[in-house]
Amino acid sequence: xxxxxxxxNIVLIGRTFSExxxxxxxxxxxxxxxxxxxxxxxxxxxxxxxxLGYDVTASDRIYSFSVKDIEEKCTKDLEITMTKMEEIKxxxxxxxxxxxxxxxxxxxxxxxxxxxxxxxNSKAExxxxxxxxxYFKDKQFxxxxxxxxxxxxxxxxxxxxHKRVIEELVxxxxxxxxxxxxxxxxxxxxxxxxxxxxxxxxxxxxxKTVKVNYEFVKGGNEMLVIRVQ
Numbered sequence: 001x002x003x004x005x006x007x008x009n010i011v012l013i014g015r016t017f018s019e020x021x022x023x024x025x026x027x028x029x030x031x032x033x034x035x036x037x038x039x040x041x042x043x044x045x046x047x048x049x050x051x052l053g054y055d056v057t058a059s060d061r062i063y064s065f066s067v068k069d070i071e072e073k074c075t076k077d078l079e080i081t082m083t084k085m086e087e088i089k090x091x092x093x094x095x096x097x098x099x100x101x102x103x104x105x106x107x108x109x110x111x112x113x114x115x116x117x118x119x120x121n122s123k124a125e126x127x128x129x130x131x132x133x134x135y136f137k138d139k140q141f142x143x144x145x146x147x148x149x150x151x152x153x154x155x156x157x158x159x160x161x162h163k164r165v166i167e168e169l170v171x172x173x174x175x176x177x178x179x180x181x182x183x184x185x186x187x188x189x190x191x192x193x194x195x196x197x198x199x200x201x202x203x204x205x206x207x208k209t210v211k212v213n214y215e216f217v218k219g220g221n222e223m224l225v226i227r228v229q
Contacts, residue, residue: 023181023212025212034142058126060128063129093216179226182222205226
């Protein structure tokens with residue numbers, strides 16, 4: 001039987017600013033840029049980044065739910081995911097995270113920071129968005145970041161869905177779209193990556209993979225960059 005992170009649905013797992021900083025090469029993004037966090041879930045990136053002076057908007061379908069419902073689901077999802085990871089520990093590099101216990105603590109810290117901030121700013125900074133559709137204006141953002149959504153769930157979200165999400169992000173983004181990771185739940189490069197790069201619908205944009213200074217999944221140290229400017 002092939003090894004993979006066997007998740008039946010998209011889970012609410014939070015990630016922090018320090019992870020985003022490495023996953024997306026945030027060091028080369030100016031604080032003057034308008035940043036959209038796509039399908040951001042319970043990550044604390046938006047909360048932490050705004051504290052540091054970045055202009056970030058988080059977007060996800062879950063923001064229409066109550067704080068209680070969100071907290072219950074992400075707590076349950078974290079337990080399920082960490083349990084399943086015990087069986088496939090060898091697919092990961094335990095450098096940034098020292099152990100599953102350390103990983104769980106980090107993920108818990110992320111969603112707790114999100115929950116606190118969401119209670120304070122749910123109307124202004126967290127926008128309910130049901131991708132692949134959004135109600136953002138054309139070129140409303142300079143940079144769009146897509147963390148652990150596209151490519152990762154290629155068993156659950158087909159290529160047409162991926163394509164429609166990218167088309168929508170091209171509409172609402174003026175400079176660049178960054179997607180991380182480009183590996184799926186089997187810890188393999190998604191077949192949709194090359195398919196997207198070769199898709200004639202995006203031929204006028206520069207699309208490439210870029211290595212980043214973050215690798216938790218073995219071989220998962222690249223992001224897809226789409227320059228739309």
